[in-house]
Structures are given as structure tokens and as C-alpha cells.
Amino acid sequence: MHRRKISYEYYVISLNIVMIIILLGALAYIYVDSKRYLSKQDESEIQNNQYLSLQLQYTLLNDVLESDSQSCSALNTALQNSIEDLGSSLDKLLEYQKDSINDEYYENLEHRYVLDNVKYWMLAKKAKELCELDKVIILYFFSDNCEICPDQGVILSYYKKTYDENILVFPINVDNAVYEPVIQLIMSAYEIDTYPSIVVDDVKYEGIIYKDELGNILGDCFARFTKNKNVSNCSQND
């Protein structure tokens, strides 16, 4: 019978090359993953310090010193920037977490961000009263299991881009309520049971609010700011 050649050495060498390259890929991946984690940890520390500083400044203005419009506006800009940093930082964290093989790695960090978000929301509310800010504060409740929620997120980020510093959006993932009682507290305070829900300056809207409707709501708020400088809360009912 005719014998045909099998070049065994080729198969062995090729397989080794594949193994080496896959191994290199895996190493690079693990390296980047750990770098990302460390960078997020650093960021979190910096944000924490920023928060402490801002909180102290507001307390100072409120309790010890006289608040004047100049120091108020400087503080507000700082607050604004911190909140935005926090937002984008959280987005990145979630993205990294999705990429990571070991997403438990990131769970503690995520928990920290959830708390930070609430902390900043409280600070913003306080700052608004103290400095009579013309800002609309929006709480956005969503869940990972809700299909339409991302749409609401898109519309909110559209208005965030449109009105820039006049809107502060605090996204709250209700799935975190499982392990974080603070979220439960806020949810029960606003009686949140459907998603998405948004709270615009303490007025709750359930279900998705599309572009035009949300535009009207925000328009009303801004109109009220100009009408009455002293009332910085807008409400549907009055």
C-alpha cells in the first residue's frame, strides 16, 4: 500500500507557537486587568478626598462663615466637576468589570461608588438650598433587568449634554438595594416600585419619559427659576 508522509514535527511546532501566543495574550490581559483595578482604586481615593474637602467647605460656609455668592459659585463649580468625574468614573468601572474575568474583584469598588453617588446627591441637595442654585437635581432609578431603562439613560444624557451644568443626574441602580440598605431607604422615601423612574427636584415620574415630555418638565423648572429667584424647587403641582 502507498504510504503518505505525515510531518509530525510541523504539527508540534505550530501547536507550541499557538500556545505561546495565547499565553502571551492571557498574560497581557491579566496585566491590563490588574492595572485597571489599581487605577480605579487610586481614583476612588482621590474622589473620596475631594468629597471630604467639598463637604467641609459647605459646612464651613453654612455654620461658621457667612455664605456669599462668590465663594458659593466657586464651590459649585468644584461640586459639579466632582459629580461628573464620579459619573464617568463609574461608567468606566462597570465597563472594566464587564471585561474582567474576575468581576468580584471590582465588587467592592462598585459598592463604594454606589455610596459615593448617594453622598454627592445629598451634598448637592444641601448646596442647592445653601447657595440658591439654579440647578435641577435628577435621581434616575433603573435596573439591569429592565429593557427600556437604557433608553431613559440615553435621553437623560442628551439633556445633560444640552443643559450642561444646569442639570445634575444621579443614576441609581436599584439592583444594588440587595446589599446596600441606603438604596432601599431612598427608594422607599420616593416610593419607587417601577423602572425606570426619575425624580426631578423631588417630583416623581414613573415609566419612561421621552424626549419632548422631559424637555417640557425641565423647561418648566428653568422658567420657575427665573420667575422666582428665591424658590429653587420646581414642582408640578403649584
Added chain:
Amino acid sequence: MGLTDILLWIVIGISIYFSSWWLIALNRTLKQAHLFDAETALEYTNQNLKELPIVTVIIPLWNEEKTIQATIQSVLNLNYPHDKLEIIIVNDGSTDNSEKQIFETFPQLQKIRPREISLKTIIGVFRKIFLREIKIRKNQTIKYIYQKNAGKGVALNVGITIAKGKYYAGLDSDSYVAKNTLIKMIATLTYQNNKLNTNRVITITPAMRISYPKTIVQYLQHYEYLMSMFVARIMSDHDMIYVTPGPFSLYDREKIIELGGYHEDQKQILTEDQELAYRIQDCHYYIKQCPNAYVYSTGPSTLKGLLNQRNRWFKGSLICLSNYRHMIMNREYGDFGIQQMSINILRVFLSLSVLYIFYVITIDPIIQLIQRMALYHFDIWPFIRDFGMNFNLLNYNYPRLLASGIILLIGILMLLLSHVNANIKIKKKDFKYLVIYFLIYHILMAYVMLKVIIDLLLGRKQWW
């Protein structure tokens, strides 16, 4: 890590595996490199053969009125003794002006009455043909056969039956053979048989090229042909060639008759040349490539033509693969069974995976972006105004980048090597086509593969 990334790495793994195999194998090819030019080929055959063998060129013709004259002319120009070169044209019931073109080339043909013959072909079937025969040069005759349309396989079998040559070469009527191709092939055939000390080398394949590419589609095929001819050269040294191109592959006539000629049912076997190649491999004969025996094919000039051609090829490949599945991973067939048949099977998986990955990382995000934009009525101005470069080295998907980088590197390496192999320099104007080649061509081919698989699955009873 999602499904996409895992799939991407599997694709990378398989691609690296195959390309490193080829590159290691290239070593043997370089060591064995033995190319004949026209002179050395003649010298070698003079030394090793009593006389040059008779070769029959069979031109199956079906509706190729634009190219047939040039095809015939290229055969007449062949650098081979006229008395050793027989030409047979088999008109497979063309419905266009092909016949007129032939009569224009050989006016005497029209003057004689055709002989009606009931021919018993090599596979034992009787075929009614109309034969004309004229003398075109001192020692050379040409036979012109007309038959009712019955398919390329039948036309070739009729040609083989009539042929007198020890060897024959089929030449598609849209292809042209270079002047010295035949003598180089004969020398290579003799050389390979001598080297292996056998007479089992029964087929020599040429190096196919696209003739004067003009349209983008033809340029894309040009690069593809260069690459596959380069790979075929390596495959040749490991007896792994699984397709003998229609244009001017040279066969030992007796052996092909012994193997049963071409498959005649065109509806069942869409690629009769590939089927024959598989059969040759199955019977453990050798197929060798002659890397500098050039044959030029026109190649479809439009996208639609290309997609149709590839649809037929891929379908034909899958049918052949299914018919000869006993060779897959079969040690009896050496590297052909273990390496080449696996590649042929895995190619289907690779195509579908590439298509899926392409969808997930490009099409899907675009659809999502449009859906999102619809939510704010396509008022994208706030986003443009606020567009900031958020540059962070850590944000990139490194495994994905690495994977794409490796694929690209392999692609470029293969491209460079194939240009070196074909002795062609890469020019400036090549770059724009190459970008399209790397970005789109394989996606397009993967799309054809998907379509073919769906077709085959839907028409299951008919095909399998």
C-alpha cells in the same frame, strides 16, 4: 470576557496554527526550490525524455464570445513543437456568437461539413457530436466539436476521448496561457517523477493569475490568487493540493481515464475540477504545482459575478468535502488528510465566526447608535459640541487589539511572501485595494459561505 472575545481567540488560535504550519512548511519549499525557465526546461526534457510527449489542449467552450479568440491565440502561440500539440475545441452548445468567433479565427472550418459521430466516451456513455477537423499549420491540426449543451464535465470527457496526447490540459475559454507554460510544466512533471522515482505524479497545476485587473473586484481577486498560488506552492511540496484549476492543469490522460474522467452531473458536482483533484488524492496519486507556469484568467469584473462564482465554488467545495469525508483526519492520507482536510472543514467554521464577530463589533453598535439617536430625534449637536478626547490607555480592549493585530500581521506577511513568490512588486496604487482586501474581502466571502450553508441546509435532500 464575552462570547465574542472567546470566539475571536479561537479564530486567532486556528489562524496562527495554520499559518505557522505553512511557514514552517515553507522551509522545505525553499530547500527544494527547483524552477525551470524556458531554456532549462527544454534542456531538461531533452536529457530525460526520448522526445517531447504529445499534449492535447482541450478548450471547453460555453458562451465566451468575448474571450475565445484570445484563448485560442494563446494556445497557438505556445512554445511547443507544433506536431506535438493537438488542439480540440468542444463547443458545449453555446447560444451566443462563440461559434462565429471560431469561424472567424479559422475560416476553413466553416467550409467543411461536420461529421456526425456517435462517440463512446471514456466513461462508456454514447454522445452525439459533430466533428470538424482542419490543418492549421504544417504539422498541426485542430478539431472543432459541437455538442448539445451537456455541461463542462461532458465536454471535457468528450475531449479526452478524442484526444491523442499522452497528456492533456483543459483550458477554460476565458483564460490565456503564457508562451512557455507548457514546456515548463512538462519539465516539472518529468522532474517530479524522476525525483520521487515513480510515475504517480499525474497532474501539474499552473500558477493562475488575473489577466490585467481593471475593476476593484478584479484587483481583489488578483491578491487572492497571488496568495492562494503561494500557499498552493507550499501545499504542492507536501502533496496537499485539493484543487486543480480549470485553466491549464496538465493531466496524464491514461491515468485520468483509469480514474473515470470528469464527473458529468453538473447539478450534483458543481466544481468538476475540484472533484477530480479529490479523487486523485483519494487514489494516492501526486498533484504538483509548477510555480512559474503562468495562466491568466479574466475573473468576474462585477461584484455580482464574483458572488455568483464564489457561491458555486463554495457549494462545490462543501459537496466534494462531504463526498470525500472519509479522508478527514485520516492518517492514511498523510498531511493531506490531517492538515488540508481539516483546514477545508474548519474554513467553514472560521467564515461563520468571522461573520459573527464582524456583526457584533461593527454592525450591532451602529444599529444601537441609530436607535439611541432616534430617541433624541437625531439632535446630535449637544454631543458634537461637547466632544472631548477622553484619552486613557487603560480604556482599550487589549486582548481584542492584540488579536486583530496578529491577524493583520499574518495577513501582511502572507501578502508580502506571495508577492515575492510571484515575483511581483507592490506598487503605490496597490495600497488602496489592499485596504479594501484586508477590511472587506474576507467578510464578503464569509457572507457567501453563510448563504451557501443556508442554501444547502434548506435544499438538504437535493444535495446531501
